[in-house]
Amino acid sequence: MRFVDLINKKKQGGNLTRDEIHFIVEGYTAGTIPDYQMSALLMAICFKGMDKREIADLTLAYVNSGDQIDLAEIEGIKVDKHSTGGVGDKVSLIIIPLVASAGVHVAKMSGRGLGHTGGTIDKLESIDGFKTELTRDEFIHNVNTYKMAIAGQSANLTPADKKIYALRDVTATVDSVPLIAASVMSKKIASGADAVVLDVKVGSGAFMKSLAEAKELAETMVEIGKSLNRKTIAIVTDMSQPLGREVGNANEVKEVIEVLEGRGAPDLTIVSLTIAAHMAVLGGAYPDFDKAYTALELVIKTGKAVEKLKQLVKIQGGNPDVIENPEKLPQAKYHFEVKATESGYVTAINAEAVGVSAMLLGAGRKKKDDQIAHAAGLTMVKKIGDKVNKGDTICILHTDMENCEEAENMVKSAYYFSDNEPQPINYIYEVIQ
Structure with missing residues (x-):
């Protein structure tokens, strides 16, 4: 050959x-x-x-190139979740305790971030003592006993995908639906879950900028999952602006606590509950989405969800006191307010520019071996649809750097204003199953 x-x-x-x-x-x-x-x-x-059969074969070839995690010792249906990535996306930290509260086994494998902000593992390491490297026995014990565990991905999980992705990154071949779909799904298949809910982001802060592109990717990944005997659902969600109000690491953990206490931003709360409800249905806890959504809202209202988050922190070696006292999370030295340059309604926010600003403040990595400043990030005081006057604070920058003029200018340029109030944003565009 x-x-x-x-x-x-x-x-x-x-x-x-x-x-x-x-x-x-x-x-x-x-x-x-x-x-x-x-x-x-x-x-x-x-x-x-590539056609559907080719994509499935490529996915399986990636899976077979390295380790595969055997979760057979975990009781019941193991449910996982994956996001195609976005700015302010801390949904994984919300859905783990939320879905586990419903009695569903959540076996979550997550990675570190390269780019705007840290990945889920980086965010969790904002919590003093939190252990993200678990042995197989520890991982299985935690899921069987507490219905949840989260750990960093094995270094030898889908090594073929890692090597090919690095080449795609420098040869302008990243934007291919078959290659993206095989890359994402191979990690989920190799991670051993029985069912997967995919959060496919669309908008200025997502890889897929148009709804048609996002829908094509979602449908392709669902087809792969089904062809490889995994229950798979894809939810196309909005990323036309940062999700929630916090972008960074420690401050995103703080916002996770707020959501689980029932005080979260509407967009982040709705997206998280939607994903969690679908996971709970796939895990067999509820017969349909509506019942699951209503039940999980109640889990938040009764305080059970935030208590489950505290338990997750405790069983993985972290300091559970931070859940009741978020001020114990890392705090930045400096906080700079970004002011509106004109009056009007916020009609658009370039989420990617906000993400790059967070990276410039220290919240992300330019190179793989860069160190993350867990306290760095920004708070979105104003979002799309908000009315502002010239001079109002639209964003607050958090950093240990005395000068952050470049990040400040980038945030200012990310905001767009108009005299006319924009139409409300759809947080959930489509569910594909």
Whole structure:
């Protein structure tokens, strides 16, 4: 089998066989296929696409390239969740205790962030002592005993995807639905969950900028899940502005507490409850979405959800006092208020620009080995639909740096104003199952 023939086959619009896909993935992972040939194939895939069977085969080849986590010792249905990423996305930290409160086993594998802010693991490490590296026995014990556990992903989970993604990142071949779908789903399949709820973001702070693109990706990933015998639901949610009011790490943990205490921002609360309700249905706790949503709202109102968060922190070695006393989380030295440059309604916010601002303040990583400042970030005082007067505070920057002029200017440029009040935002666009 000559690799150049496979490049040509895909260039001509042909479909790669299962054996050919495994040959490609195994060869590139082992180093027998050079970057320049793999780059050519990836570009051909970007232009010609892949059919459903090819995408499923590519996903499975990624899964088989490394470790697979066996969760058979965990009782009942194991439910996981994945987000395609966004600004201010702390939903995972909300749904773990919320869904576990309903008696569903939540076995969550999460990663670190590279870009705007930290990933879920980085956010949790804002809590003093919180342990994100669990042994297999610890992970299984926690899920069986407390219905929940969260841990960093194994270094050898889908290594083929990691290597190919790094190449995609420098060859302008990231924006391919088949390649994105296989990358996301391979991690979920290898993580061992029985059911997966996918949060597909759309808007200025998401990878998919249009609803049509987001829907195509969501449908593709659901098809992959079903073809590999995983119960899979995708929810297309809004990311036209940062989710909630906090962007960073420690301050996002603080906002998680607020949501679970019933004091959360409407967009973050609704998105989190929607995802959690679908997870609870897949986990067998409720017969339908409406009953699950209503029951989980009650879990928040009664205080059971925030108590479950406190339990999660305690069983993973963290200081549970931070849940009742969020001021014990890392605090930034400086807080700079960003003022509105004009009056009117906030009609749009460039969420990606806000995310980059957070990174400039120290909340994210430019390079993989950069250290995160857990206290850094920003608070969105004004969001889309809010009325502001010139000089009002629209955002507060939190940082240990004395000068953050670049971040401040970027935040100012992210806000757009109009004399006319904008239409309300749809937080949930579509559910695909």
